[in-house]
Amino acid sequence: MIEKNAIIQIIFAAAYLLACLNLGVFILRKIQQKNCKFTPSALTFTSLAFVFGAGIISSLWLLLALSGLFKNRIILPVLAVCIVIGAKYIKQLVYEITTQLKHIWWEARSYSWSWQVIIALNLTLLILGMFSMVNWGGDAVAFYLAVPKVVAHTGRLSLLRSFEGFMSVGLQAEMHSAYFMKTGEPVFLKLFSGISSAAMVSILMGISGEAGLKRKGKWLVLAAYITSSAIYMSVGDGKPDIIAASLGVAAYYLAFTNGPVILIGILCGLAGTMKMSYLGTMFPGIAYLIIWNQVKISGACINKQQISKLFKEILIKGLKIGAWCLLAALPHIIKNGLLLNAPFAPLGMSGIGWMDQNWFGPETTRRLLLLYPFALTWGDFWAQGGNLSPLLIAFFPLNIFLPKKNKMFESPLFTITFAGLIGMCLWFLRYASVFAPRYYLATLLMFFPIWISGVEHVIAFEEKPKLLKFLSLFCVLATLIS
DSSP states (O other): OHHHHHHHHHHHHHHHHHHHHHHHHHHHHHHHHHOTTOOOOHHHHHHHHHHHHHHHHHHHHHHHHHTTOOOHHHHHHHHHHHHHHHHHHHHHHHHHHHHHHHHHHHHHHTSOHHHHHHHHHHHHHHHHHHTOOOOOOTHIIIIITHHHHHHHHHSSOOOOTTOTTGGGSOOHHHHHHHHHHHHSOTTHHHHHHHHHHHHHHHHHHHHHHHTTOOHHHHHHHHHHHHTOHHHHTTTTSSSSHHHHHHHHHHHHHHHHTTOOHHHHHHHHHHHHHHOTTHHHHTHHHHHHHHHHHHHHHHOOOOSHHHHHHHHHHHHHHHHHHHHHHHHHHHHHHHHHHHHHSOTTTTTTOSOOGGGGOOOSOHHHHHHHHHHTTHHHHHOOOTTOOOOOOHHHHHHGGGGGGSOOOSOGGGOHHHHHHHHHHHHHHHHHHHHTTOOOGGGGHHHHHTTHHHHHHHHHHHHHHTOSSTHHHHHHHHHHHHHHHO
16 A cells, blocks of 8 residues: 555656646746747756746745635646646657757767766756755744645645735745645755756756857856755755746847747746745846846947837836736735735734844954855854855856957846846845845846856866866866765
């Protein structure tokens, strides 16, 4: 009986993953048919589809839970429909993925043994990280897993006693947990978080490629990602950080590549409700990317008429994205309206301490700000929740070898870095003493391409002294092995 139950639970978990993917593939293919300029690589497309589909399903679950209809008799048919509608696109997608993987494989075979070892370690650690078994504890058990447990057993989302104010946060990610608690072992939530993490780094590598990094640079971005304890400690910990970050990174990618406004808006809305700290860290950077793309499309503006036309185009595009963003946030607004009688909570509510967090005193905060970005790698502050990879700080000085560009603001690498910098600066101005990479993880990941670009250039062009190439590869191997 135990074995039979385990098989059933695995089937339910696999069906859920497939439903998220197929729904996303269906929607993205329909949008792609109307927007022929939206042509990401097969792996990036698949990752975007999974992240987007999972976000839509979580919002649907939230509405069902508010109605008291989070029941298997409704959940399972919905999943079946999601699987069926995207099934006709899967064969072509599998072919595209296989073709891309073959190309990557043959390219990797031409590399030196050291690079082949790096790639093998990268993939091994990425797969192992998907099954991360970080212990559940703290507020994950007290709230983030308690809410879905109640939903799973009652079929309804209701206020959790003593946590009424805290329930103003976005609860879409918790709806994924509710499904796994209702249909199987909650441990499958860890795997879902791990797959979301893998999808996120796949999209991040896509961003790196758009920023100008080549294949080896992307492998180094992956190495930095999987050797960041801040990411590892967030995978499968029972909280929504990784799921929200994957939505945020997807939104950055689409804004950076001038993707469809409907996708940008919905992803921003989902990310902003799941992790409200993204309202201040991610949204301003997304706005900058939208403006940058529109200016690039319009070309140089010479007279007032062209400037007026450009401003009008940016305004219209911004309003469209804002409308889709608001639509994506609508389930969250409805939830707060029904449960708290405050649709836009925590705005307008008193007693929400986490809106005005202040972790450290003035002296510690000053020291913390002076230590940026080193604190991200070697910091050990209260509630920090892990660090970024030491490879990032080690390789950043190598950017002095990058060729100088006359028009810096036209550089994609500078643009994506500046988008991240805007968000981080705004975070420092408002929450200088709150130091936790998980609060602004999607924004932090936008710095990975610039941190890696210098070392990629050194390795690719044999910059003197040539000892730098050997030391760089040695650092990557040592960090991965350790």
